[in-house]
Amino acid sequence: MKNILITGGVGFIGSNLALKLVDLGYVVTVLDNLSEQIHGLNPKDSSLYKSILGKVNFIRGNVTCREDIERSVKGQDAIIHLAAETGTGQSMYEIEKYSKVNVSGTALILDVLVNNKNSVKKFILASSRAVYGEGKYKRMNSEVVYPECRSVDNMQQGNFEMTDKNGQFLEALATDEDSKLHPTSYYGLTKLQQEQMVQLICGSVGINYVILRYQNVFGTGQSLLNPYTGILSIFSTQILNGKSLNIFEDGLMTRDFVNIEDTVEATIRSLEMETANNEIINIGSGVAKTVFSMANLLVSAYEINVPTEISGEFRVGDIRHNFADVTKAKQLLKFQPKVSFENGISDFTNWVMQQPRNDNHLNVSFQELKDKGFLKS
Template identity: 50%
Template structure:
């Protein structure tokens, strides 16, 4: 029985992956620091047959040494993940995401181990604005939008050559990598570190560039990640309006957690692909306004939806993944539509205790530091 170490395995995706691995006959080792921002202050990891839990920190060399002792495969999820928060907690994000990954690789290079494959959770954030096209100048990879344009309500990226609005294209793995947030920079560093070092020591490694993952089990406490969780908490708290940034027409590629686990399992079990990167998404763009309206309907609420025109520094406008490469290389095709997935998510949320949201405090922090206008 092969054993899979999942760092951050007590988190959203890691929990789903753990259950799938056990069902397929794997042993699981979970290394997690049980961050209060994600789990709350009173969370304890439940004992489960087939899972060995280590409360530890990826910034601690000794914790890595303990976790790696019996591991055959490493799935590295442990990371700080809030795009907005990363812009004012720069050292924290670099320390967890980059230094933590460096300690893993130090251990793989310098100690005896049984690891035969590494999978790193990368992110769509490494693309920045991703891929667009101009009628006259063809494919473009626009830089971060200018604050002057955003302040005037001109939210669409514009062609750097003719200044005309651009049309979004599915972003493929060969697209330009130019992250627009500290979080995106750290994820790109993680990906490059893992692929480079693992290749040098002959360990197969894959980077999965996850899009916006959602589904049952998503943290309802963390105000920095997941608009489905944020909007759900606001709606179920009663009397709190949903404030949508920009004009509500910004889009994201929302991919159901079950499809993410499916793609990851294909990577774990593949004997033919290594040292490669794959987008993992739905391949469908959904507007933020549509998310809010669907959730309001599913909860049967009359919550006010306000299009504020506010914007955050470092946010991208559009995002949709090209899935051609992962389809050809791993045979992955998403199975759960957004309509079906959001219905499953909302049904799960309704079974949870309403959380005291800290979303307003996160907004106050960003405004105070000049990162939200």
């Protein structure tokens, strides 16, 4: 396989992936709509766009447009489908938008592959840990359970940890690919729908597929403008602008942060290795980090003392804990994350310090959530 199409290839993951593939000798085509939410009002001035300019075949278009897809797919050996709306909280009230891009856009790509003559041999879908919802836990007696989302009433009383129906506390476990799939956000639901469509259609027409369930990807090049996703970039922008950090719940919820370099390596391995064909694979570090500790690490790295407020506010649809079981990635991709969280944060913050300081309009996104009833206290 030589010719690779990346949808959403001017995004954070996509641009880094495109440049690495070019370095490896691949011919890369990028289809991207240069979303204002990611790239700002003048998207052609964004660093992400400039990084791929002249190095790939760039098509400005949309996965919801059949003509754009048909033009992009011609002559391609593989498709890496990254284009998606990604904000978990935003997805709860921008339902039609998320459905149109994530679900209908993926359906349209698959429709073109089935009905138009093409040379595509492999389809890689960027999915998300959001398909697991709250993920995998165990009771004190070691029984494995998959709890439903937390109740609003409990969280309004300050009870944020996961419990069973009897009020017994549950211990978070690494979530493997065979875990129950029960998204707690509309974003997660659209990613699950994508997965099911890809498995069904690609499996039916003989196109090898790989579904990668990414955890929280971070690193240099991440958009600092998007107030709806990317907690490290959101907090960084607040700190550098001297604004306080609003940490939801009690700050002890955990996330699995995986560096962009590791994410790109794992994705390329899934493209090149036949052991990955027709598989679903978690891509993460396998390590849980609390949001509070991450915020303190950022404040220390920037050496800017801003107020840190653990507000007790919470977003409906947010999960408490989720970190990946990466055993399958090690077995099938021979993949082992190389960049530690601490080293990755150091590289990230050094890069952020060199970027223009812009307002990410976080207060606007918070107000939207409150107005729609999805941010509560």
